[in-house]
Amino acid sequence: MQETIQRQARKVLVGDHAVAEAVKLARTQVISAYPITPQTLIVERLAEMVDNKEINAKFIRVESEFAALASVYGASAGGARAFTATSSHGLFYMYEMLWWAAASRLPLVMAVVTRSLGPPWNIHDEHTDIMAIRDSGWIIGMAQNVQEALDMTLAAYKITEDSRVLLPVAVGLDGFILSHTAEVLEVPSQEVVDGWLPPRDPHIPYVIEPGGEPITMGNMVKSDAHHMLLKKMMDEAMDGAKNVIHDVFASYAKLTGRNNGDLIECVNCQNSDYVAVATGAWSGDIMKAVSDLREEGYNVGFLRIRFLRPFPEEAIMDVASRARGIIVFDRDYSTGLGGIIAAEMMGLVPQSVSFKGVIAGLAGVDVTPSEVKAAIKDFIDDAERNGPIRIRKTWLMQKMEGGKP
Amino acid sequence: MRTAITMNITDVLILGRGGQGGVTAARILVSAAMKEGKWGQAMPEFGAERRGAVVRSYARIGTEPVMLHSAIKQADIIMMLTHTILNQVDVTGIAKSRSTKLIINSPAPIKTELPTYWVNANQIAEDLGLVIAGWHVVNTSMLGALSKATGLVKLDSVMDSLEEFIRGSVLKQNIEAVRRAFNETKITTEAEVIA
Incomplete structure (x- = not known):
């Protein structure tokens, strides 16, 4: 070998x-x-x-x-x-x-x-x-x-x-x-x-x-x-x-010698209170945010969706059943519904578990690990104070030159 | 399965004018790092290429595979392919700290807010016949300067990587340009500053 x-x-x-x-x-x-x-x-x-x-x-x-x-x-x-x-x-x-x-x-x-x-x-x-x-x-x-x-x-x-x-x-x-x-x-x-x-x-x-x-x-x-x-x-x-x-x-x-998982990749996702979810190339930036939060004492892991179809339903349900909160980052949207992964996942996350969907990085907008970190931190703090919270759709908007168009 | 990702990464920002070969420089740098057993990533600034405008490209060099894909906003090393863009760029704004090294193509010593290393890469290009369609080829030689100033990659690794990117008769001149830039790169000291 x-x-x-x-x-x-x-x-x-x-x-x-x-x-x-x-x-x-x-x-x-x-x-x-x-x-x-x-x-x-x-x-x-x-x-x-x-x-x-x-x-x-x-x-x-x-x-x-x-x-x-x-x-x-x-x-x-x-x-x-x-x-x-x-x-x-x-x-x-x-x-x-x-x-x-x-x-x-x-x-x-x-x-x-x-x-x-x-x-x-x-x-x-x-x-x-x-x-x-x-x-x-x-x-x-x-x-x-x-x-x-x-x-x-x-x-x-x-x-x-x-x-x-x-x-x-x-x-x-x-x-x-x-x-x-x-x-x-x-x-x-x-x-x-x-x-x-x-x-x-x-x-x-x-x-x-x-x-x-x-x-x-x-x-x-x-x-x-x-x-x-x-x-x-x-x-x-x-x-x-x-x-x-x-x-x-x-x-x-x-x-x-390389195995990054099957339908999902799990980085501390099965033993953490909170789990961030995303797919694609920005996963590394989100993992960086999660890694920094862990250093600060937050009990948070990362679940990367590798395959959207077949949808990793069992793996998600397993992770959700152990967690206190799930936050999903979508670089996609369904107009009138919200982030697509968030929408597909929310029904698999028990009502007793906090849930938040974040739409970010559309149209090529750069998303930094520090922005992701702030979003996860806000979610965890909110869930700990007021949980369980259930918010399917939020938009992470960057500041624009000249203010709102 | 990973439990965390190593983030022992050196961030490099390359600034130049569109057409100066900043993207190729970033790729040569990554290739040189790979020859030393390192991992890395070279990203262009995304959008339409604009000849003559100030453009950026990025490189990340690490001891493990690089997982990040967001843009580098502040770097450990800044390489500038021409001093003529210095007044269009806030160098401290793109530097991670006051010890971030700036490597710049300039005809004379030049002072900035950062530790600054200079080399007259245009002169080297002229001496070696590396002026093509009116453009001085400096993207390769500036990597020699970067090697000297930072030690991020070895001179030999840069020279050995050129053949993957440069074909034909100009390869030899480019290798020589890298060697000369390495030897001629100097740090700007207070006494020398003219700019």
Whole structure:
């Protein structure tokens, strides 16, 4: 094991290039993308790799994001290992195809560089775009750093191609603060990845080939009840994916020495009175705030959501049942409801436990550990004095030059 | 599973004009640190690139993987690719303390509120034929100055990292520029100050 771990190469890569590296290591066969703003460096780098013959893949440059997903959908139906990447508006242009891909139970991996949605025009970081696909049947992961962007992309292939799952996987990485930030990371060798991730079995879930058995895809079924049954089966596959995700990261850890959890990462979250919750790249800044508060004597831990779908319901309920208070930081929002993770979690947190949702960092607004620290401190002090308090939605607004617009 | 995150990190702020290569400098710095077994992160200032405007880039160097992703507002080390932006920047405002070191490209000794190290990187660029499209290439040589002034990374680590970022015939001149800047970097003393 130690020998394998040592065979990793340390590199300095931006998040986008780390994802491209993972796509190459997975020996992806078909890549499709539409080169429009906001596209990413991921497909730019992959196009170079195809051109230099670093990767033996077909690169299809299509006329829209809709076609990008439609063409990898076709490639996957034909038995190929396929990949696409998108961001914000591009993801929304794919929206209809997202549902077709998931309900067709085809293995696919897609990177989503999370960005704000216009108007006003803005390409800075926010998670609302990837959150908007959470009902579509895609498994959704969120990386916290460049290393995890690579690791999670590799793991995504193993998860999506598992015959117990067969749902597409979206790997989210924060726009700019991961996609364009260079970090030192460890890259496993091709040989090691080959041993862990064999070529895709083209007969799973089914194969379309000349002279083969005729099948229809996406056609009407015998009855609406059958259609509903397919939905139930998707939901069961999503539930089953929880174990698969656990196992995949456990076996990946043996390969690389890295294990940051499965559906969640828990940093003192099971033995603390108060727990902060977040997902994505700002998790490190929130952990820093938590770490500083612990030094000041606050009994607080951190729970990082690694996968938004399947939703880590059991883990959250377990943590919530031991805690006195939960504070959730959302870099996303549902207008008219509030922070999306807060809204999804609140029902899982017993009434006797204090709860607060904080919306922060939208539109790429920088959030510092000290601002997070102040918010957590306020919550704990309030809960201790007046608890249990239950506040689903608050907005953490920065001071603006010239006052309120 | 981690119980806490180590925050033994050196924060570096690089200021220059858009087009001077501050982002590349931050990446070379991280690559040099990696060669010494350290971890690090290089972030550009996010937004549209603006040639000529004052732009920042950031680097964090640590002994363990860097987990933070918020912007660096105050640094342990400030590297300025041109002295001409000094009057546009509040250096004490971006310094963590009065002992934060400022490394600056300047034709002459220059005094600020901080311990200030200077090197005439423009002259080095001219001497070595590193003036490209009217721009003095100073982002690489200033890392030599940073190495001398702070010891954050070794001179050899900087020189060894250049080939990952610079292709073609100018690589040799850049390596020489780093070496010269390292040797010629001086701390400003009261007696020398002219600015």
